[in-house]
Amino acid sequence: MKRYLPIIFFLVLFISLLKSLFQDEMDIPSPLIGKNMPSFSLTRLGENTTVTDQDILGEVALINVWATWCVGCKEEHQLLLSLAEEPSIKLPIIGINWKDQDQLAIQWLDELGNPYQEILSDPIGNTAIDFGVYGAPESFLIDRDGFIRYKHIGPLTLPIWINEIQPLIEELKQ
Amino acid sequence: MKYLITIIFLFLTSNSLISADERPTTDQQEMYQSIIQEVRCLVCQNQSIAESNADLAKDLRAQILDQVIAGKTKYEIKNYLLDRYGDFVLYQPVFSEKTLFLWISPIILLILIVGWYRKISN
Numbered sequence: 072m073k074r075y076l077p078i079i080f081f082l083v084l085f086i087s088l089l090k091s092l093f094q095d096e097m098d099i100p101s102p103l104i105g106k107n108m109p110s111f112s113l114t115r116l117g118e119n120t121t122v123t124d125q126d127i128l129g130e131v132a133l134i135n136v137w138a139t140w141c142v143g144c145k146e147e148h149q150l151l152l153s154l155a156e157e158p159s160i161k162l163p164i165i166g167i168n169w170k171d172q173d174q175l176a177i178q179w180l181d182e183l184g185n186p187y188q189e190i191l192s193d194p195i196g197n198t199a200i201d202f203g204v205y206g207a208p209e210s211f212l213i214d215r216d217g218f219i220r221y222k223h224i225g226p227l228t229l230p231i232w233i234n235e236i237q238p239l240i241e242e243l244k245q
Numbered sequence: 246m247k248y249l250i251t252i253i254f255l256f257l258t259s260n261s262l263i264s265a266d267e268r269p270t271t272d273q274q275e276m277y278q279s280i281i282q283e284v285r286c287l288v289c290q291n292q293s294i295a296e297s298n299a300d301l302a303k304d305l306r307a308q309i310l311d312q313v314i315a316g317k318t319k320y321e322i323k324n325y326l327l328d329r330y331g332d333f334v335l336y337q338p339v340f341s342e343k344t345l346f347l348w349i350s351p352i353i354l355l356i357l358i359v360g361w362y363r364k365i366s367n
Contacts, residue, residue, distance in 0.1 A: 102331040170300060196304050203329040205287035205301055 101203050101222045108134075108217050109201035113191035116168055117177050122191055124217060131243050132163045133236075134211040135187070135227075136199060138171040139179045141207040147226035151186035154232070162240065166190040169199045169207055212236060214243045269314050277313045280322055281306055283336050293336065 103109075112123045127134075135151065137144040154160055166187035168176045173192055180190075193199055202211065205224075212221035221239055223231060269277060278295070284305065286297035294302040294309075305326075312322050326334050338344045 100331060102328060196301075197308075200301075200304060200308060200329060203331070205330070 101219075103203055103219050104222060106219060108211070108213055108219050109198070111198040111201065113167070113193055113198055116190040116192045117173050122189055127163070127165055127189070127213070128217050129215055130163055131215060131240055132165055132213045134165045134167060134202075134213055136167045136169050136202065136204050136207050136209045138169045138207050139175045140171065143226040144208045145183070147208055147228070148183055148186070150227050150229060150232065152184050155186035163188040167198065168192045169204065170194060170196045212239060212243075269310065273313045276319060277310055280309055280313070280319060284309075284326060285334050285336055287330060287334065
């Protein structure tokens with residue numbers, strides 16, 4: 072037994088290092104999952120009216136942090152549009168336009184289509200910090216009571232929607 | 246000369262525009278500097294927010310400075326960051342269930358080495 076000890080030690084070290092080699096560094100678990108979404112009060116894009124976190128309670132919703140300067144946001148835009156247009160998917164998508172110019176954002180949506188039920192503008196980025204955002208796009212699934220149930224960093228894709236988000240929504244809607 | 250006086254005048258008046266309580270004291274400045282060196286920039290993960298030019302790093306620096314000036318403690322500010330970005334945001338790992346092994350492993354290693362040393366010297 073004693074003879075094998077160095078070999079066992081080596082294997083444990085080897086496997087744990089090998090594992091971290093393939094770990095996705097960008098995937099940092101959010102401490103906000105399972106917690107109430109941060110409170111906010113933001114103006115609607117291009118308007119003077121405000122929306123608070125209380126206004127979007129009552130329904131399972133997707134909060135999507137995006138900007139016109141963000142390449143990944145263009146990538147996921149088509150998927151967001153199809154989610155918004157599909158009548159069987161009743162999921163309000165709330166956009167938070169992060170550190171952007173209102174004019175550019177409005178133009179962007181005019182050209183590419185608008186999947187958002189509400190678009191809030193966060194030019195300074197304080198609400199994004201409260202949500203723990205560090206790179207757009209980021210998406211949060213919020214349950215009826217305003218708890219964050221899921222977070223995805225980076226562009227949403229169809230496999231992520233089918234395998235992760237859709238089952239979770241069905242579970243939350245029950 | 247006239248220009249110089251104008252420049253000095255502008256400098257003095259612009260300085261006085263910042264009210265006294267908005268300016269950090271030397272202690273606060275030191276605290277601010279020490280905090281930003283301990284906070285990881287999540288956009289460019291091998292830099293602290295003190296070193297990084299990323300937009301988010303600038304925003305976080307501004308947030309931290311505001312809170313330092315508002316009189317928050319280092320502990321409160323670190324908790325503010327931990328609540329939003331998780332353990333990974335601080336370079337020094339916090340002591341928790343997840344990091345227990347990390348913290349006690351040097352002690353375990355020391356005990357093993359002492360035991361081994363005593364055995365071979367016998």
